Amino acid sequence: MIPLLIYIAIFVAAFFLVTKVVQGAGLKDYTSLKTVTFGDESAVRPNRAAGVISILTIFLMWGIFTGSSLLPSFLHAPGPFEGTATFTYTAQVEGQAPDDATVTVVVHPREQETEAPQVEPGDGFAKNDSAAIAQWRTGLINVARNDEISKSDGNQVIAINGQKIAPGESVEVEGGVVTLSDKGTPNFQPTRGWQMEPLYLPAPEAVWVRSIEIAKEGFRNFTLLEHLGYSLFRVVVGFLLGALVGIPLGYAMGLSDWFRGWFDPIVEFMRPVPPLALIPLVIIWAGIGEAGKIILLFLAALWIMAIAARSGVSGVKISKVHAAYSLGASKWQIMRYVIVPNSLPEIFTGARVAMGVCWGTVVAAELVAAEQGAGMMIMTASKFQNTDIVIMGIILIGVIGFGIDMLMRWAERLLVPWKGKG
Amino acid sequence: MTGLSIQNLSMRFDLPNGDHVQALQDVSLDLKAGELLSVLGPSGCGKTTLLNIVAGFLAPTSGKLVLNGHDIKGPDAERGMVFQQGALFEWMSVRENVGFGPSMKGTPKIDKDKTVDHLLDVVGLQDFKEKAVYELSGGMQQRVALARCLANDPDVILMDEPLGALDALTREKMQSLVLKLWKETGKTIILITHSVEEALLLGERLIVMAPRPGRIHKEYRLPFADLGVDADLREVKKHPEFGPRREEILNMIWDMEEEIMGGTEDAA
Numbered sequence: 001m002i003p004l005l006i007y008i009a010i011f012v013a014a015f016f017l018v019t020k021v022v023q024g025a026g027l028k029d030y031t032s033l034k035t036v037t038f039g040d041e042s043a044v045r046p047n048r049a050a051g052v053i054s055i056l057t058i059f060l061m062w063g064i065f066t067g068s069s070l071l072p073s074f075l076h077a078p079g080p081f082e083g084t085a086t087f088t089y090t091a092q093v094e095g096q097a098p099d100d101a102t103v104t105v106v107v108h109p110r111e112q113e114t115e116a117p118q119v120e121p122g123d124g125f126a127k128n129d130s131a132a133i134a135q136w137r138t139g140l141i142n143v144a145r146n147d148e149i150s151k152s153d154g155n156q157v158i159a160i161n162g163q164k165i166a167p168g169e170s171v172e173v174e175g176g177v178v179t180l181s182d183k184g185t186p187n188f189q190p191t192r193g194w195q196m197e198p199l200y201l202p203a204p205e206a207v208w209v210r211s212i213e214i215a216k217e218g219f220r221n222f223t224l225l226e227h228l229g230y231s232l233f234r235v236v237v238g239f240l241l242g243a244l245v246g247i248p249l250g251y252a253m254g255l256s257d258w259f260r261g262w263f264d265p266i267v268e269f270m271r272p273v274p275p276l277a278l279i280p281l282v283i284i285w286a287g288i289g290e291a292g293k294i295i296l297l298f299l300a301a302l303w304i305m306a307i308a309a310r311s312g313v314s315g316v317k318i319s320k321v322h323a324a325y326s327l328g329a330s331k332w333q334i335m336r337y338v339i340v341p342n343s344l345p346e347i348f349t350g351a352r353v354a355m356g357v358c359w360g361t362v363v364a365a366e367l368v369a370a371e372q373g374a375g376m377m378i379m380t381a382s383k384f385q386n387t388d389i390v391i392m393g394i395i396l397i398g399v400i401g402f403g404i405d406m407l408m409r410w411a412e413r414l415l416v417p418w419k420g421k422g
Numbered sequence: 423m424t425g426l427s428i429q430n431l432s433m434r435f436d437l438p439n440g441d442h443v444q445a446l447q448d449v450s451l452d453l454k455a456g457e458l459l460s461v462l463g464p465s466g467c468g469k470t471t472l473l474n475i476v477a478g479f480l481a482p483t484s485g486k487l488v489l490n491g492h493d494i495k496g497p498d499a500e501r502g503m504v505f506q507q508g509a510l511f512e513w514m515s516v517r518e519n520v521g522f523g524p525s526m527k528g529t530p531k532i533d534k535d536k537t538v539d540h541l542l543d544v545v546g547l548q549d550f551k552e553k554a555v556y557e558l559s560g561g562m563q564q565r566v567a568l569a570r571c572l573a574n575d576p577d578v579i580l581m582d583e584p585l586g587a588l589d590a591l592t593r594e595k596m597q598s599l600v601l602k603l604w605k606e607t608g609k610t611i612i613l614i615t616h617s618v619e620e621a622l623l624l625g626e627r628l629i630v631m632a633p634r635p636g637r638i639h640k641e642y643r644l645p646f647a648d649l650g651v652d653a654d655l656r657e658v659k660k661h662p663e664f665g666p667r668r669e670e671i672l673n674m675i676w677d678m679e680e681e682i683m684g685g686t687e688d689a690a
């Protein structure tokens with residue numbers, strides 16, 4: 001809840017700061033003079049400043065709630081308690097006066113082994129205790145253990161820091177909360193603060209350090225590049241095979257009624273089946289090795305490419321074909337110089353979609369079963385609670401997916417500049 | 423025998439629902455080589471169908487087509503076609519579009535380049551040679567289409583409302599260009615248009631077609647095309663015969679359109 005409110009606050013503050021104060025002070029551009037902006041593409045283009053601030057905000061929030069060392073510490077959300085805390089408990093035994101004793105708790109970071117400190121026993125039948133508890137964890141402190149009268153002889157904790165307490169109730173003390181368990185043993189929970197536990201969300205720099213480490217040393221017998229390379233290799237091979245079969249199939253379907261009739265039911269049926277749903281069958285048939293993955297990606301790309309090629313062929317304007325005929329072109333020449341180039345924009349659109357689907361599918365397939373690959377990396381890391389590797393993997397998968405799309409767009413602009421211009 | 427002869431041409435479309443449309447009925451027409459015929463008529467009277475049959479894209483239900491002594495049996499480079507718009511190949515540059523016909527025939531590059539250069543000069547697009555066709559204005563695109571058609575040196579040029587999508591001013595310039603090209607190349611031209619003025623200005627001969635079934639309603643021989651070759655088309659329009667002719671044909675087509683509208687009302 002608090003992170004969401006902070007996020008909204010940053011959004012609103014940045015909006016007013018940038019649009020009203022910084023950009024509003026400059027000259028009005030033409031767009032701002034328009035009164036009709038709905039449905040006008042030129043009127044709503046992404047605000048660059050908003051984009052940059054948006055990304056910075058994500059890292060900022062990440063840093064705030066993980067106590068990142070990249071941020072000055074006054075920006076950190078309150079962190080978990082660390083250090084020594086003390087509280088007193090009051091023990092009572094039937095027929096005797098209650099006696100107080102002090103408990104000293106050392107709260108230490110998880111990765112740092114710490115011994116409970118030595119303390120003086122003190123006077124009375126209740127003796128002073130000590131404990132060491134890791135941050136984010138809780139600890140039962142069996143205070144009666146060293147007392148002169150044991151629990152089984154009727155030694156009961158009735159108050160913490162002088163406040164009455166019964167089993168199930170809590171008392172706030174320095175550095176945390178003491179709750180009396182059902183059996184009457186105090187349970188100390190150190191204050192957690194608002195930061196995320198590193199186990200769930202490591203700080204950005206921790207992810208960065210781990211990325212460098214994995215890049216240098218590898219993960220599970222393969223280097224980082226090999227993991228990513230395997231995923232990419234599967235995508236590229238699966239996609240190429242899919243395109244190699246799908247495009248001619250699409251052409252045949254666009255040009256011949258027999259092919260159209262024969263393959264339409266198959267294509268139309270397979271199209272809405274998500275490739276992920278094929279993973280179990282592919283594993284049964286082809287196992288978890290390369291062959292299975294490539295078959296899966298081949299199938300993912302095949303239908304998309306066939307449909308793209310089919311609509312590219314069917315979409316040719318009849319006047320273009322007529323023009324070519326009356327300019328003396330033969331059937332083959334029309335195929336080569338009219339039908340094929342005319343279908344390329346559609347095929348490129350299909351290829352972009354197919355690459356995106358393949359990338360998503362390969363990661364999912366690797367999550368299920370693989371010896372290497374981006375998906376396998378994050379799945380294995382998650383089993384060992386290496387959240388930093390999981391986050392690194394997700395970021396890399398996103399970056400690569402984005403890169404693939406950018407590459408396809410660039411190729412499209414370069415190779416079919418006439419797209420959408422007919 | 424040179425020229426185009428259309429003999430008792432009929433075209434009937436059978437519709438999937440069992441109905442049929444008599445798009446053309448018993449159309450006969452003789453065109454001498456080098457004649458420019460403009461075709462007018464309300465929409466749906468079979469103008470495009472007639473042109474498509476002459477181009478060879480459609481086989482007529484009955485009738486005979488003879489060009490320069492041989493039967494027409496399908497599309498051929500001897501009959502070039504200029505469409506209204508969107509028939510250029512946008513994946514090719516202006517030069518490649520114009521050179522398309524010669525390329526298909528395997529004309530040597532030197533000859534092809536010469537033809538293309540010459541035609542680009544004629545239509546005034548030499549500076550746009552390497553541009554993509556979608557970078558040109560509508561008028562320029564139609565000039566490319568004309569040049570592309572001429573590059574094949576066809577005997578007959580078929581035009582289906584080639585200037586229909588252009589603005590008035592560009593259209594006027596293009597009309598002069600068509601006349602100039604006609605005179606210079608001596609091609610036989612069939613031009614379909616919706617504009618009565620255009621039909622009068624460009625057509626040495628003019629036929630008005632009537633619908634249901636599609637047939638030739640009336641034919642004219644006109645002096646304006648010859649006058650327009652050397653004169654400003656606006657001057658030609660001031661010719662004493664021009665106004666009355668325009669009124670006459672406008673009324674004729676108007677009446678036909680009324681009849682169609684009336685007919686559909688009766689049917690409804």
Ligand SMILES: Nc1ncnc2c1ncn2[C@@H]1O[C@H](COP(=O)(O)OP(=O)(O)O)[C@@H](O)[C@H]1O
Nearest residue numbers: 435443445463464465466467468469470471472
């Ligand atoms: N391929 C076709 N199938 C069925 N009917 C057609 C086809 N082509 C044209 N027609 C019909 O033939 C008639 C003449 O069409 P068309 O030649 O396009 O007329 P115009 O060009 O004079 O407007 C119209 O009624 C049209 O609906």
Ligand SMILES: [Mg+2]
Nearest residue numbers: 469470471582
């Ligand atoms: Mg028509």
